[in-house]
Amino acid sequence: MELDFWRGPSYVDRPVDVMIPPQLNHTFDKIFEDKLLQRTVLIEDLENDLIEDRAARPSLKPKPQRQDIVERHFDEYQRLPKIHSFLDTIVSKNTGIASVETIGTSYEGRPIKIIRIGDGNEKKNKPIIFIESGIHAREWISPATTQCFGQYLVQGYKARNSDITALLQKFDFYILPVLNPDGYEHTHTRDRMWRKTRKPYGNCMGADPNRNFGYQWGGQGASTNPCSETYRGPSAFSEPETKAVSDYVLRNKDRIKAYLAVHSYGQYFLYPWGWTNTLTPDDKHLVNWAYGSAHIKYSYTVELRDTGSYGFALPKSHIRPVCEETTVAFIAFAKELAKEV
Numbered sequence: 259m260e261l262d263f264w265r266g267p268s269y270v271d272r273p274v275d276v277m278i279p280p281q282l283n284h285t286f287d288k289i290f291e292d293k294l295l296q297r298t299v300l301i302e303d304l305e306n307d308l309i310e311d312r313a314a315r316p317s318l319k320p321k322p323q324r325q326d327i328v329e330r331h332f333d334e335y336q337r338l339p340k341i342h343s344f345l346d347t348i349v350s351k352n353t354g355i356a357s358v359e360t361i362g363t364s365y366e367g368r369p370i371k372i373i374r375i376g377d378g379n380e381k382k383n384k385p386i387i388f389i390e391s392g393i394h395a396r397e398w399i400s401p402a403t404t405q406c407f408g409q410y411l412v413q414g415y416k417a418r419n420s421d422i423t424a425l426l427q428k429f430d431f432y433i434l435p436v437l438n439p440d441g442y443e444h445t446h447t448r449d450r451m452w453r454k455t456r457k458p459y460g461n462c463m464g465a466d467p468n469r470n471f472g473y474q475w476g477g478q479g480a481s482t483n484p485c486s487e488t489y490r491g492p493s494a495f496s497e498p499e500t501k502a503v504s505d506y507v508l509r510n511k512d513r514i515k516a517y518l519a520v521h522s523y524g525q526y527f528l529y530p531w532g533w534t535n536t537l538t539p540d541d542k543h544l545v546n547w548a549y550g551s552a553h554i555k556y557s558y559t560v561e562l563r564d565t566g567s568y569g570f571a572l573p574k575s576h577i578r579p580v581c582e583e584t585t586v587a588f589i590a591f592a593k594e595l596a597k598e599v
């Protein structure tokens with residue numbers, strides 16, 4: 259039986275979060291009783307929560323008068339075409355400081371896009387902060403937050419915010435909102451809790467793109483079973499999505515000074531190899547690759563909200579607050595990094 263662990267085992271005494279299908283409720287009741295395990299129900303009825311959030315009005319606050327497409331964009335978790343047209347809108351409103359590049363194509367043929375934001379100075383060797391999100395399809399808050407951060411950068415620069423101006427003079431920010439576009443669309447159309455890519459492997463679909471990177475491929479915590487949520491794929495970079503990103507990062511590795519991999523959930527920052535003497539937390543594989551193979555010294559995994567009350571089903575009303583708190587963190591990080599590189 260393959261269970262879907264929302265948060266897998268890591269170290270002793272740290273609880274795991276697991277999604278239990280209704281037909282297994284009784285089995286689990288018995289297991290918990292027999293083993294005297296403690297449990298807390300985080301979400302009683304996931305499907306119901308998802309339906310409610312879909313129907314929820316975006317915000318009860320009165321809307322500002324001049325609400326355009328950019329403002330409304332963060333009322334909802336958007337579909338991929340809307341995300342891509344949002345990037346285009348940012349670029350058309352901010353020519354000279356923002357541009358979009360397609361770095362590859364997903365298995366099902368969707369473009370993988372990044373938005374590049376800087377002060378327009380084409381200085382050679384200008385350091386890049388690379389921010390990647392949307393690798394795990396169901397972590398919807400991740401692409402929403404990184405797009406929102408990009409929007410904050412261009413707005414801040416235009417408004418002559420001194421911190422932002424200094425940062426965009428120093429760095430180019432490359433933001434990849436949706437690394438796994440096929441999976442992301444699948445979570446909107448078929449299965450909200452889908453995590454992997456969508457390339458077929460026998461009777462099952464998809465590899466865990468995070469575990470498909472070439473550094474210590476097949477190491478701790480990666481499954482060889484194509485039906486597992488943590489399937490590593492038949493070979494390193496078997497997924498066109500991970501291949502595209504790794505090629506791009508390696509091509510630019512001399513300029514990329516920091517790599518931030520944005521996931522949910524858990525609310526913490528993880529640095530590479532921090533916990534190798536215990537089980538590797540779920541979302542560190544790519545960052546280990548960025549650090550170990552691309553030699554990007556400042557590589558981190560960022561786990562956004564929450565700590566488990568909603569988990570992957572974080573309501574859309576959280577998009578703006580998460581964006582605000584993450585923006586503060588990213589700006590602080592970039593300011594510190596500016597002293598180092």
Ligand SMILES: [Zn+2]
Pocket residue numbers: 393394397521522541
């Ligand atoms: Zn993740």
